[in-house]
Amino acid sequence: MDPMTFVIMIAIAAVVFLLFLIWLVPVGLWIAALAAGVRIRIFGDLVGMRLRNVSPGVVVNSLISSTKAGLSLQASDLEAHYLARGNVERVVNALIAADKAGIELGFQQATAIDLAGRDVFDAVQVSVNPRVITTPEISAVAIDGVQLIAVSRVTVRANIQRLVGGAGEETIIARVGEGIVSAIGSAETYEDVLENPDIISRTVLDRGLDSGTAYDILSIDIADINVGRNIGAELKAEQAGADMLVAKAKAEERRAMAVARKQEMTAKVQEMRAKVVEAEAKVPRALASAFRSGNLNA
Numbered sequence: 001m002d003p004m005t006f007v008i009m010i011a012i013a014a015v016v017f018l019l020f021l022i023w024l025v026p027v028g029l030w031i032a033a034l035a036a037g038v039r040i041r042i043f044g045d046l047v048g049m050r051l052r053n054v055s056p057g058v059v060v061n062s063l064i065s066s067t068k069a070g071l072s073l074q075a076s077d078l079e080a081h082y083l084a085r086g087n088v089e090r091v092v093n094a095l096i097a098a099d100k101a102g103i104e105l106g107f108q109q110a111t112a113i114d115l116a117g118r119d120v121f122d123a124v125q126v127s128v129n130p131r132v133i134t135t136p137e138i139s140a141v142a143i144d145g146v147q148l149i150a151v152s153r154v155t156v157r158a159n160i161q162r163l164v165g166g167a168g169e170e171t172i173i174a175r176v177g178e179g180i181v182s183a184i185g186s187a188e189t190y191e192d193v194l195e196n197p198d199i200i201s202r203t204v205l206d207r208g209l210d211s212g213t214a215y216d217i218l219s220i221d222i223a224d225i226n227v228g229r230n231i232g233a234e235l236k237a238e239q240a241g242a243d244m245l246v247a248k249a250k251a252e253e254r255r256a257m258a259v260a261r262k263q264e265m266t267a268k269v270q271e272m273r274a275k276v277v278e279a280e281a282k283v284p285r286a287l288a289s290a291f292r293s294g295n296l297n298a
Contacts, residue, residue, distance in 0.1 A: 049079065054083065084111075101128045112164055132156075134151065134154075142184055142188070144189045145230060149226045151223045152221060156217055172215060176204060183199065
């Protein structure tokens, strides 16, 4: 082998080995961790993360953030959550946000929420800053038959304790819609609802619609309410039309029966006339027969 070629091959191998070593041993992360006061071993922890298919950058940067925020987390716990396909950075950010906001949230609870498919950081934010959910247009009919179309805004706050297993926003919207339909449906007239739309809010809030959900309902406000169709009047008109058709059908039936009876009477009269004509035709023959037999004088 040519000496120059051999030297080039050795140089390439050295560069590849150096790059692999730099990748395997993230010295920069180790220095950054030490500067932030995070105690971590370069070979026992960082190299081990590489071998365990864990991103050292995610774990170390999360440890640095939590340490700077005054939280005490363990690298092994973050590794375990990473291997469970959890979002380590979102969990750590949620813990920091909860600590600053004075919300009780432990590491195990935060990881459980994250692994359950919930955005734990967003949940903490909603706990601090309640979210407003706007419902779609909800149609309901008062007792007097007038339709009302309402849109409400539901202010909710995330309940950290019920995030795992609790129902989401879709359930809140469905329950609020059901409550609005019930509240409007129990009103005597649509005017009562238009005059006091807050009766809907009070009625719906008293039902405890946030039970079993991941949220606490703080308020329900009617954003818009409009008058729709007079369904009661339309139903009455349709019923009147149906009754008229039934009456017409019965009248037509009676007329047809009367025509049939008249035709039957006419047929009977004609039959009787035919019998009279037949009887009248027999009289001359009877007279002639009596004349011939000499019984006419008797």
